[in-house]
Structure formats: C-alpha cells, structure tokens
Amino acid sequence: MTSRFHYDLVALVIFTVVIVFGVPALMNYDGFELNTFARYLALAIVSMALALSWGTAGLLNLGQAATFGMGSYAMAMHLKLRASNGLPDFMGWNNVPELPLIWMPFESLAFTLLAGLLIPAFVGGLIAIFMFRARIAGVFVAIITLAFLVAFQLLVIDQQGLTGGQNGLTGLAQLSLPGWTVDPYSMGFYYLVAGCLAVALAVGVYLTHSKFGLVLRAIREDADRTRFFGYNVATYQTAVFCISAALAGWAGMLYTMVLEFASPTYMGVSFSLAIVIWCAVGGRESVIAAAFGAIIVNMLEGRLSDVFVEGWHLMLGVIFVLVVMFMPRGIYGLLSELAAKLRRAGRQGNAASIDPSSKTQLETGQEQ
Amino acid sequence: MQQLQVTDLHVEFGGLRAVDGLSFAVEEGEILCLLGPNGAGKSTTLDLICGKTQPTGGSIRLNGTEISQMLEFRRARLGIGRKFQVPSVYRDLTVAENLSVARSRRPGLWSALTRFSLSDVRETEGILERVDLSSKREELAGNLSHGETQWLEIAMLIAQDSRLILMDEPTAGMTIQETEKTAEIFRSLSDSHTLIVVEHDMSFVRTVADRIIVMNRGAMLAEGSIEEIETNEDVKTAYLGH
Ligand SMILES: Nc1ncnc2c1ncn2[C@@H]1O[C@H](COP(=O)(O)OP(=O)(O)OP(=O)(O)O)[C@@H](O)[C@H]1O
Ligand SMILES: [Mg+2]
Numbered sequence: 001m002t003s004r005f006h007y008d009l010v011a012l013v014i015f016t017v018v019i020v021f022g023v024p025a026l027m028n029y030d031g032f033e034l035n036t037f038a039r040y041l042a043l044a045i046v047s048m049a050l051a052l053s054w055g056t057a058g059l060l061n062l063g064q065a066a067t068f069g070m071g072s073y074a075m076a077m078h079l080k081l082r083a084s085n086g087l088p089d090f091m092g093w094n095n096v097p098e099l100p101l102i103w104m105p106f107e108s109l110a111f112t113l114l115a116g117l118l119i120p121a122f123v124g125g126l127i128a129i130f131m132f133r134a135r136i137a138g139v140f141v142a143i144i145t146l147a148f149l150v151a152f153q154l155l156v157i158d159q160q161g162l163t164g165g166q167n168g169l170t171g172l173a174q175l176s177l178p179g180w181t182v183d184p185y186s187m188g189f190y191y192l193v194a195g196c197l198a199v200a201l202a203v204g205v206y207l208t209h210s211k212f213g214l215v216l217r218a219i220r221e222d223a224d225r226t227r228f229f230g231y232n233v234a235t236y237q238t239a240v241f242c243i244s245a246a247l248a249g250w251a252g253m254l255y256t257m258v259l260e261f262a263s264p265t266y267m268g269v270s271f272s273l274a275i276v277i278w279c280a281v282g283g284r285e286s287v288i289a290a291a292f293g294a295i296i297v298n299m300l301e302g303r304l305s306d307v308f309v310e311g312w313h314l315m316l317g318v319i320f321v322l323v324v325m326f327m328p329r330g331i332y333g334l335l336s337e338l339a340a341k342l343r344r345a346g347r348q349g350n351a352a353s354i355d356p357s358s359k360t361q362l363e364t365g366q367e368q
Numbered sequence: 369m370q371q372l373q374v375t376d377l378h379v380e381f382g383g384l385r386a387v388d389g390l391s392f393a394v395e396e397g398e399i400l401c402l403l404g405p406n407g408a409g410k411s412t413t414l415d416l417i418c419g420k421t422q423p424t425g426g427s428i429r430l431n432g433t434e435i436s437q438m439l440e441f442r443r444a445r446l447g448i449g450r451k452f453q454v455p456s457v458y459r460d461l462t463v464a465e466n467l468s469v470a471r472s473r474r475p476g477l478w479s480a481l482t483r484f485s486l487s488d489v490r491e492t493e494g495i496l497e498r499v500d501l502s503s504k505r506e507e508l509a510g511n512l513s514h515g516e517t518q519w520l521e522i523a524m525l526i527a528q529d530s531r532l533i534l535m536d537e538p539t540a541g542m543t544i545q546e547t548e549k550t551a552e553i554f555r556s557l558s559d560s561h562t563l564i565v566v567e568h569d570m571s572f573v574r575t576v577a578d579r580i581i582v583m584n585r586g587a588m589l590a591e592g593s594i595e596e597i598e599t600n601e602d603v604k605t606a607y608l609g610h
Contacts, residue, residue, distance in 0.1 A: 005484075211468065212477070214461075214485035218469045221458045228418060229528060230444035230475040239477055 016198040031185035038193040040298045042254040047278040047294035048287040049247035055284030058220030063145035066152045067120035067245040069267035071252025076262030078112035079172035094161040116253040124245025132234035153267040168263035204287030283332025371396045377426035386412040388586035404583035410566045414534045418450040449530030455517045459510030470524035492527040535565045551575040
C-alpha cells in the first residue's frame, strides 16, 4: 500500500494545484469561464462519491442523482427564502397559504448546510440498511436504487407547492456568508468550489487507503468470505452508502450555487447515468480518476454539444460503450497498465545491461 | 474442557440428508481429523459449524453458548475460523492486504475507519516467513501458484487467530515436503488453538491427529485413535464401497 498511497498523495497534490492555480490562469481569470469550470468541479465531487461505493465496494448506485438533488434542493430552499419577502412566489401561485413547516428551518444557513449533508446520508443509509441486511447484491442494487430515483423524482415534481414542481426553484438569492456575498462569477466562488473538491478528494483518498477501504474491496470481491473473518458486511456497505450520499449532497449544494437554480432534472435517470459514465471514463478504482473523468467528459460536452446539439447524448452513449469494451478500468486503468509495463521494461533493461547471463535467460524466456 | 459440542445435527438439501444425526465434541487444544468418502458430509459439517449453512435440526455449542442460529460474522467473532476446500483468498488484493483483512481482532466500523489498510499486518510479522511468502508480500494473490494460495489461506487463518479453526483439505495439491511442513505448523498451532481438519492424506492425518472421526452418509461411522480407525471393519467397508 505504502507506495500506492504515496502515488495517490502526489496525484492529489498535483490535481489540487492544477485546479486551484492552473485552471484560473489558463482561463485568464475570466468569471464566466470559471463559473463553467466550477460546475465541472461540483460534478467531479458527485463522480468521486460514486467511485467510493461503486469502485471500492462494488455497489453500483444508480440513485446517486437523488441524493445529489436533495443537497441541491436544500441549498435552493435556503437561497429562495433569502430572496423572498415572506412566502416564496411559486407557493402563492400554487395557493399555498403559509410557509410549510419543512421549509421553516431552512431560514438558517447552518441548518441548511447540515441538512444538505445529513438528509442524503440518512436516506441513503435507510435504503442501504434495507438492501444490505437482506444481502441484496450485484445488479439488484442497481435496480433498487434506480427505482428509488424514479419514484423520488416523481414525488418532487408532484409536490408542486413544496418544490416548485417541474420548474424547480428559480429566482434564488446569492449565498451570504458573514462578510461575504458569494457571487458565482467571482474568483472567490471558484476557489470555494475547488477547495471543496480538494477536501472531498482528500477524504476519498484517505478512505480508500484505510482499513475500511480495504475491507470494502474484500467485500467487493467476496462478501461471504469476509463475513467469516468477523466483519459485519452490511454495516460496511451501509457506511459507504451514507458517506457517498453525503458527498453527493455536498456536490448538489455547490451545483445550485453555480447555476443559481435547482431543477428536478438533477434527479433524472439520464443525469444519474451520466455520473456512472464520468466515473467509468476516469476509472472507478480511484476517486481522483473519477473526478478527472467528470471534468473531461463535461469539458467535451461543453465543446461538442454546441456542434452536435441533439447528438450529444448519443455520443455520450457511444463513449460509454467504447469505454466498457476497450478500457473497462477507464483512463486510470490505462495509465496504471502503462506504468506497470514501463517498470517491467525498466527492470529488464537494467538486468540486461548489468548482467549478460540474465539477458540470455530473458531471451530464452521469450522463446517459450 | 469441551470447546465445541455438536448434538444430533441434521441438514437436508431437497430430500438429501447431507448430515444426519451427527453428535461429537471437541476438547480445547485438540486436533480432530474428519475422514470419510466423497460426499460423506464433512464439508457440510464444517459449513454448519461456521454458519455457512443453517441446520434443520440439532444444536451446536461453542464454550456452552448455542450458536446454531447465529449469523456467521458473529460466530467468527466468538472465535471460529474457516479454511475452505476450494482455496478462497482475495485474488485482487496483495498478499499483505489479504493478511490484513484476515487480521480481524477489531472488526468494527470505527476501528476500520481510523486505521490504515495495512496497520494490522505488523502484528502478524513472521507468519509470512513461516509459510515462505515474505518475498511475495506485494504480489497479487491471483498471481500465486496453487500451493502458494493454500499457504496464503493458512497464513490468513493463523493471522485471524481464532480459538477454533476449521480446515477443509488444507494439503490438497501440496508436495510431500509442503505437506510435512503444514503438519508441523498445525502441531504448533494446537498449543493455543483447537483444530478440526478434514483430510484425505492418511500420512498427514497420522502425524497431526489427536483423534479421528470417520463419517459416512452424514453420520458418524467410527471414532478413535489412528490405530483403532485403521483396524475398524466398518471403515474398511465404507471406503471399499461394499
Ligand atoms: N448446498 C448444497 N445443496 C445441495 N446439496 C449439497 C449442498 N452442499 C452439499 N451437498 C451435498 O451434500 C453431500 C455432502 O457433501 P459434502 O460436501 O459435505 O461432502 P464431503 O464429505 O465434504 O465430500 P468431499 O470429500 O468430496 O469434499 C453431497 O452429496 C453434496 O452433493
Ligand atoms: Mg468436502
């Protein structure tokens, strides 16, 4: 581990330096461009969150968009209240007489931030307990989480008076922190999002290299075997679901701040599948790779969707099929195989130049 | 003192009585060998003890506690370790990582969240040396040979350090030297552990067994020392199939 841990730490530092210092310089500190890139960084957080449950523990959560949406709506509710004098406008249109009870605590920023992390964690944990106690595994996890996502999105759209229905929550205020009103087109906001991603990745790197991460990888490979070593597999799986959901909620809160609205499309099936694709393209074994995958695919989308307006989703599908077929471990897998080849070549090269007898051994080895 | 007590154990698989009224006890520090022809129910008996299979009747007591309805991870925490007939190690993990998973003194979530992945391997220094795998620490378990895989799983059981260890055909596929070394390791393990070993290799059984139970068709056919078993008429008939 130690060497792999060091590689990951180095990768984490490089990645952080690039997004915090490199990207703003490349974009000439342009507020509009940086807002677009901040959007990619927020999506990178939800992608790395999926890497934790899918890559490390082997649990394909297709409901990731639901927990992302919960965070997004929590933040939007707070910002909507800040923007309204009394009752939010859409509630009036829907004949809601007074502010509903569940909206009230979102007046408080502290409550909102906690809720944006803990509500997704709680809901994710609830689904997880139900599934993993019953030892549901494999494709059934994907089906159940997908079904939950669809039901949850329908519920949100249906409760128009509470959620703004199909329109979502628009006309939001800018977040005001003590002494700082967060303008999503400012440098400060960009650093906030980049900092959040860096912290999320640090947490992810730590978790994957902790004994928790190791036991999850053991569970991914053989859950039954792991039980015979005394691990309560359901507890570990539930924990990783909770952590992953909280990170997704965090990403959702930032996303609302970037776009200045919340929409039920954030909880759509196609958004959830897109997260899976980003994660797969980057490489689900590594949280950093998964974050990178989200950024790359979204940059591509930014460039190409102007050119191929309708065709983009089709292209995304094609990318996914190609990745699954030709690089199942994503960019990360490609790079680590390359690194392993180089190391081996280096070793052989050294051996050959130092000791002629080992060279002959090598050649006979190749003949076999 | 009796560590494990199995009483009138039954299990049926769709009409097939794989274990049928089996009773026996194991003393602390003993090495008990389970023999029997193919399909006699030896592996199933170990499955029932470690919780892989639920019995349809009977009782299993570990140090006096009834465990036959307990979940497998709870039984593991009470001190039961299992080596499977088909070597089952984590092929995608390195040798050291395999050992760290097996070292499960603190199987709880909190301790796992607050420790690095290999921090528990330090406690198991020496085990890899004992099974000649120290040079393969960083190797993926999937790249090991069959014999090395057997060693690794045995090393994992030693690292797990359960009071009662169930070994299903540990020497299958080993050379004579490797088998001898396994016997030596088992003898030294029995200082502080109790072992139930399923084996076909009679010379191995002769070296390690304190006592032998022969099973046939899910029930006990004979019990005793190696000499008693080798001269038992019922056993001869069962093995020759008359
Ligand atoms: N899960 C199961 N479902 C159905 N039948 C089973 C199951 N497990 C074992 N059996 C059957 O129970 C009988 C006993 O099997 P078991 O594996 O315990 O034998 P064994 O003594 O270990 O034999 P071997 O020496 O071949 O390993 C066999 O007939 C087997 O086919
Ligand atoms: Mg067997």
